[in-house]
Amino acid sequence: MRKQLCEIRDIEQYLEQQQDTAGQRVFEARELTSPELAEKVSYQRKIVQLVRWLARRNRRRQLDNLYRQLMTDETYRQKITSIFQ
Numbered sequence: 001m002r003k004q005l006c007e008i009r010d011i012e013q014y015l016e017q018q019q020d021t022a023g024q025r026v027f028e029a030r031e032l033t034s035p036e037l038a039e040k041v042s043y044q045r046k047i048v049q050l051v052r053w054l055a056r057r058n059r060r061r062q063l064d065n066l067y068r069q070l071m072t073d074e075t076y077r078q079k080i081t082s083i084f085q
Contacts, residue, residue: 007037011044 013019014027031038071077 007040008044011037011041012048014041015045015048 010027014024017024019027031041070080
Protein backbone atom coordinates (compact mmCIF):
# COMPACT_ATOMS: atom_id res chain seq x y z
CA MET A 1 0.00 0.00 0.00
CA ARG A 2 2.84 2.41 0.78
CA LYS A 3 4.11 2.18 -2.81
CA GLN A 4 0.70 3.17 -4.15
CA LEU A 5 0.55 6.23 -1.90
CA CYS A 6 4.03 7.29 -3.00
CA GLU A 7 3.00 6.89 -6.64
CA ILE A 8 -0.12 9.00 -6.11
CA ARG A 9 1.99 11.67 -4.39
CA ASP A 10 4.49 11.62 -7.27
CA ILE A 11 1.70 11.99 -9.83
CA GLU A 12 0.16 14.89 -7.89
CA GLN A 13 3.51 16.64 -7.60
CA TYR A 14 4.09 16.18 -11.32
CA LEU A 15 0.65 17.51 -12.27
CA GLU A 16 0.97 20.45 -9.89
CA GLN A 17 4.49 21.15 -11.23
CA GLN A 18 5.97 20.90 -7.76
CA GLN A 19 9.10 19.09 -8.95
CA ASP A 20 12.31 20.60 -10.20
CA THR A 21 13.08 20.24 -13.90
CA ALA A 22 15.18 17.12 -13.42
CA GLY A 23 12.43 15.47 -11.36
CA GLN A 24 9.86 16.30 -14.02
CA ARG A 25 12.02 14.79 -16.76
CA VAL A 26 12.60 11.60 -14.74
CA PHE A 27 8.87 11.28 -14.12
CA GLU A 28 8.08 11.88 -17.80
CA ALA A 29 10.58 9.16 -18.76
CA ARG A 30 8.90 6.77 -16.32
CA GLU A 31 5.54 7.68 -17.80
CA LEU A 32 6.75 7.00 -21.35
CA THR A 33 8.08 3.58 -20.41
CA SER A 34 5.10 2.53 -18.30
CA PRO A 35 1.66 2.46 -19.95
CA GLU A 36 0.17 1.71 -16.53
CA LEU A 37 1.68 4.87 -15.04
CA ALA A 38 0.58 6.89 -18.08
CA GLU A 39 -2.99 5.68 -17.53
CA LYS A 40 -2.85 6.61 -13.84
CA VAL A 41 -1.54 10.08 -14.72
CA SER A 42 -4.38 10.51 -17.20
CA TYR A 43 -6.98 9.53 -14.59
CA GLN A 44 -5.41 11.76 -11.95
CA ARG A 45 -5.32 14.69 -14.40
CA LYS A 46 -9.07 14.23 -15.02
CA ILE A 47 -9.72 14.08 -11.27
CA VAL A 48 -7.76 17.30 -10.69
CA GLN A 49 -9.71 19.04 -13.48
CA LEU A 50 -13.01 17.85 -12.01
CA VAL A 51 -12.10 19.02 -8.50
CA ARG A 52 -11.09 22.45 -9.85
CA TRP A 53 -14.29 22.71 -11.87
CA LEU A 54 -16.40 21.81 -8.83
CA ALA A 55 -14.52 24.33 -6.69
CA ARG A 56 -15.14 27.08 -9.27
CA ARG A 57 -18.78 26.09 -9.47
CA ASN A 58 -19.10 26.22 -5.69
CA ARG A 59 -17.33 29.60 -5.54
CA ARG A 60 -19.64 30.94 -8.25
CA ARG A 61 -22.67 29.75 -6.27
CA GLN A 62 -21.33 31.51 -3.15
CA LEU A 63 -20.77 34.73 -5.09
CA ASP A 64 -24.26 34.57 -6.61
CA ASN A 65 -25.77 34.12 -3.13
CA LEU A 66 -23.77 37.04 -1.80
CA TYR A 67 -24.86 39.19 -4.74
CA ARG A 68 -28.52 38.34 -4.12
CA GLN A 69 -28.18 39.15 -0.41
CA LEU A 70 -26.48 42.45 -1.08
CA MET A 71 -28.91 43.52 -3.76
CA THR A 72 -31.89 42.93 -1.47
CA ASP A 73 -30.51 45.67 0.80
CA GLU A 74 -32.11 48.72 -0.82
CA THR A 75 -29.52 51.25 0.42
CA TYR A 76 -26.64 49.15 -0.78
CA ARG A 77 -28.33 48.46 -4.12
CA GLN A 78 -28.87 52.18 -4.71
CA LYS A 79 -25.25 53.00 -3.91
CA ILE A 80 -23.97 50.34 -6.27
CA THR A 81 -26.30 51.25 -9.12
CA SER A 82 -25.42 54.94 -8.74
CA ILE A 83 -21.76 54.13 -9.21
CA PHE A 84 -22.44 52.62 -12.63
CA GLN A 85 -24.83 55.26 -13.92
